[in-house]
Amino acid sequence: MTDDAKGPAELCDPAQRTVLFSEAQSGLHARATLLDTLAPASAGLLWDLAGTGLSFSAIHAMWTGPEISLPIDGAKALPGQDLRAISVENATSYPQAGDIALVCAPRGTWRDGPSFDLVDVGLFYAAGGRLLMPMGWIMANICARIVDEDLAAAAAACRTIRINGGCAITITRGA
Template structure:
């Protein structure tokens, strides 16, 4: 099994998420390939979706690669659960006329989440899940990020601790 390691030092966030290769193969492949080298991505507490830290993938990181292709909807949800790592994809010009597509890694940490955006309901792909033993720590760290504001989250390939 493949794992994604997620870290943010100010909040104490350290979590490992198992990729769901069989349920979301293309989205898991995207995330795994994107993390061929560790990536630092800006994270901010979402306004519309509830208990989520939103981590938009900088399009410049993938624009000249095969990763820039549209992501299919797999293992779809509108109501992510605590511990779900959700890939959301928005085609170019759909959200506010943005000329670039949007690829977002959502870290969901509590109950009551919904994938409702200013453009309406947008299903996402549950691509990975934080291991059960680390979900309480994920929730505490994400609550700290909510209080502290925007942060830098490091995503890398990892192993289960």
């Protein structure tokens, strides 16, 4: 979602592609509509991740508020994908409840950052998200939104993940 605050009805077209985030222990089962028009490259990257058949390590974020973060080694998950090709699109520093945020940070983007090409997928499940990190403010591309009817259950599952600790979340393709 951009900082000029579009409402969910303006962001989600039911005819668009969807991805599913799932994790058994917490009961997470959240459908998200890709924002192909607002963030085409980022939505495409998320679609590609969903097509890998992989599960990704996930943790409750420490700095960004109500977020489950999937810090993914982009080179391992999507060999040959040039993360520098993912530009800023539909970006914000203040994700809203239901936003799926994507940060692409090739190795060396930040001093003392990860030693791999980072693709971070963030599931924001409640209000109060902010992307203030130890290195300062960053922006994320909002590339999908959890469908309204799944958001309350997804928020409950994300709170369970926060209590239980790290887990593995599977992203699969929907329609």
